[in-house]
Structures are given as C-alpha cells and as structure tokens.
Amino acid sequence: MVVTENLAAFITQTGSADVIQIGNLPVPEVGPRQVLIRNHAVAVNPVDTYIRSGLVAFDLPNPFVVGCDSAGEIEAVGSEVSRFKIGDRVWCTNQGLLGRQGTFATRIAVDEGWCFALPDNVQPTDAAALSLVAVTAHLGLFREAKLQAGETILVIGGTGGVGSTVVQIAKAAGARVIATGRSDAKCQRALQLGADEAINYQNESITEATKRLAPDGVNVFWETRREPDFDTAVDVLAQRGRMVLMAGRDARPVFPVGPFYVKELSLHGFAMFKAAPQEMLACAQDINQWMASGKLKANIAATLPLSETAEAHRMQESATTGCDGSLSGKIVLTV
Missing domain, CATH: 3.40.50.720 (NAD(P)-binding Rossmann-like Domain)
Structure with missing residues (x-):
C-alpha cells in the first residue's frame, strides 16, 4: 500500500504564529541512512518559536515543517540503516535545526543517528515531551x-x-x-x-x-x-x-x-543542538532507563491536536518572551 497522507504544520515564510499553515505535504523520501517515522506525538520548545519568527536565522527548506521533537513508529528504513527495523518505536530530537526538516507532521524522514529506541512502557506523548529537554x-x-x-x-x-x-x-x-x-x-x-x-x-x-x-x-x-x-x-x-x-x-x-x-x-x-549524534545517544541510553523505571516523568502542561500548532506557539511565546507564568511544563501535540 502506498502511503500518501502527511498532514503537517509548516511555514513558507517566517513571522508570527499566524504564518503557520496546516495541510498535506508529500510523504518525504527516505535516504539510505534515514528512517520514516509515523508520528504519534510532538512537542513545542521555545527554540521552535524563535526559528518560526526569524529570531534565530537558519537556512530553512520551503515549505518548512516546524518542530524539533517527536515520538512514533518506524514505517520504512533506508538501505544502509542498521539500528532499526520497520515497526520499532522511537523518539527523536534535534530536528528542524541547521537546515534539517522539522517534526510536526504525520510522517517524517530522520537520519537514524538522531533516533533512539522508545521503551515499551513509555507513552509517545511522554517521550516527545521529554526528548529535547532531557x-x-x-x-x-x-x-x-x-x-x-x-x-x-x-x-x-x-x-x-x-x-x-x-x-x-x-x-x-x-x-x-x-x-x-x-x-x-x-x-x-x-x-x-x-x-x-x-x-x-x-x-x-x-x-x-x-x-x-x-x-x-x-x-x-x-x-x-x-x-x-x-x-x-x-x-x-x-x-x-x-x-x-x-x-x-x-x-x-x-x-x-x-x-x-x-x-x-x-x-x-x-x-x-550542537551536540553530536553519539553524544545524544549516550544521553538517550540513560534517559530511556529513567523513563522506563519511572524516575523521569514528563511534565506536560497542555495537550493539543496538530491542527492547533499555531495556538501552541502562541502559548509558548507567552510563557517565554512574554514572561507569562501560567504555563508550567511542556506543550504536547498528538498526531
């Protein structure tokens, strides 16, 4: 079966949260060392709003899918992928940065070096919320x-x-x-x-x-x-x-x-975001143990659907640049 659905939150220019669009984009092609992830959850970080607004300037793909973090299941693997197989549950971070495409989409292609196994007893929403911050x-x-x-x-x-x-x-x-x-x-x-x-x-x-x-x-x-x-x-x-x-x-x-x-x-x-994949892998091994054992739990302040990405960005900006103290924890979106 050929998969064609790929709902995404993306921008074609930087600006306020109003520039975020919701629509279908082509399913990304998987490179030799990439995996195709069917996302179940993504999370918002302050840096996401900085990139979307243009405050932090990167050369962005056009259209650019926003977001750094995600958790989901692998649907396809590239010819040179060795660490994962179809059906594996994974989480990832450090996307949407330094020219890499972001994560706020039904399906994303990610280099396997940025992906980490998701323990069986950890929910995708929790892993997405913890990925960048952990x-x-x-x-x-x-x-x-x-x-x-x-x-x-x-x-x-x-x-x-x-x-x-x-x-x-x-x-x-x-x-x-x-x-x-x-x-x-x-x-x-x-x-x-x-x-x-x-x-x-x-x-x-x-x-x-x-x-x-x-x-x-x-x-x-x-x-x-x-x-x-x-x-x-x-x-x-x-x-x-x-x-x-x-x-x-x-x-x-x-x-x-x-x-x-x-x-x-x-x-x-x-x-x-300047850490190397091997440095992040060392972090992920500890993080996975702590998540699986319950020593590390996601601090989720709000959960929204992917269609509410613009509102999630407004909430995050209000909490960071606007110094609104009402938000205590991460904003997670279900995909």
Whole structure:
C-alpha cells in the first residue's frame, strides 16, 4: 500500500504564529541512512518559536515543517540503516535545526543517528515531551557541570520544561536538589518532581533562602532565565562551584569578576543542538532507563491536536518572551 497522507504544520515564510499553515505535504523520501517515522506525538520548545519568527536565522527548506521533537513508529528504513527495523518505536530530537526538516507532521524522514529506541512502557506523548529537554538536562549536568552524587544543585525555575527535567535527572543521579518557583503551587510541584527543597522567590530572597538551606554553598547553579543573575549565582555557589547557562541569547548582565575567580568557579554555556549524534545517544541510553523505571516523568502542561500548532506557539511565546507564568511544563501535540 502506498502511503500518501502527511498532514503537517509548516511555514513558507517566517513571522508570527499566524504564518503557520496546516495541510498535506508529500510523504518525504527516505535516504539510505534515514528512517520514516509515523508520528504519534510532538512537542513545542521555545527554540521552535524563535526559528518560526526569524529570531534565530537558519537556512530553512520551503515549505518548512516546524518542530524539533517527536515520538512514533518506524514505517520504512533506508538501505544502509542498521539500528532499526520497520515497526520499532522511537523518539527523536534535534530536528528542524541547521537546515534539517522539522517534526510536526504525520510522517517524517530522520537520519537514524538522531533516533533512539522508545521503551515499551513509555507513552509517545511522554517521550516527545521529554526528548529535547532531557537531552539538554543530561548534557548540562554531566558533560558540562560533571554533577556527582551527594552534591547540591540549585535549579532556577524548577517546574519549567528544562528545569523540571533537571530536577528529576539530578535527583536520579543522587544529588540534593533545591528548586525555585514563583508560587506555592509551583514549589509544591517541584517537590513532587523530586526536589528536596523549594524556594518561593515571590516570598523569599533566593540568595537568603539558599544560604539557609545550603550554608556551605551549592555545587551547581542551573540558570534558566533569559536574564542570568550572576551576582546571586556567584554568592551562593560553593568553592569551585559550576554555573550552567542555556538561555539568555541577548542578555548582557553585570558580571562579578573578582568573586568569581577568587572562589575558583566555572561557567558552562552550551547549545543542545550542537551536540553530536553519539553524544545524544549516550544521553538517550540513560534517559530511556529513567523513563522506563519511572524516575523521569514528563511534565506536560497542555495537550493539543496538530491542527492547533499555531495556538501552541502562541502559548509558548507567552510563557517565554512574554514572561507569562501560567504555563508550567511542556506543550504536547498528538498526531
């Protein structure tokens, strides 16, 4: 049977969420080292909105299918594919970037190096929601900060897409986790995700609360805000502590140089989409174990159909560039 259905969310020009179109596109041809995935779920990330708006400029295919993440089942494999077969359940991320076509479609062709096995007991919606954020958390915690069991980490924004995943993975690795939230409800959610302590920064200074909870300082400070606070980070970090940056593209904050080097601190900035396939595979092996065992759970704030992609982008933009605190977790779309 020849498959012709391929409903997709795509753009032909950058702009507001209104430029997103929903319609049928040709089923992509599978290259020698690619697999054809019949998607069941996809997820929205802030970077999706940056690319769609033109804020982050890549050379895009035209039409360009939006999105980085997906989970589904393999329908066809290329002649040189060795790791997968038809019928395998998989998840993938890092698509829609650096010239690669995106994921928000019924069917997508993806290089097998970017695909990872989906454990039998994990739902596609959960895998899609976790894919980019879990790889981001893994890279930042272990490749960059080299987090060790028994260390203490402070996660700013412990219920957001990335923050909630950092909380869970750090806890699974044996760290003591302190998270921040902007309300008692979000702090309670951070505790449910595994945080040992939660700070409501609307009621208490992050600096004062952290010094109370960790008098000797935290070993890792994970910053999720678009405007990093280096004064707070340097103040609460322990000797030879590590700060992780993965947001704040246009930020130009004040930096306390003297205290930073006197405490022998280190600063780790990284972009998840620059990781090599083999680096991501190493992340995926741990992520799959944690998802299968229940140590890592998706933090899903909203679930919509693919036809509502434009609305999903508006919701995501309101939560990131608009600083709307109502969204707590990932937006997932079913395909």
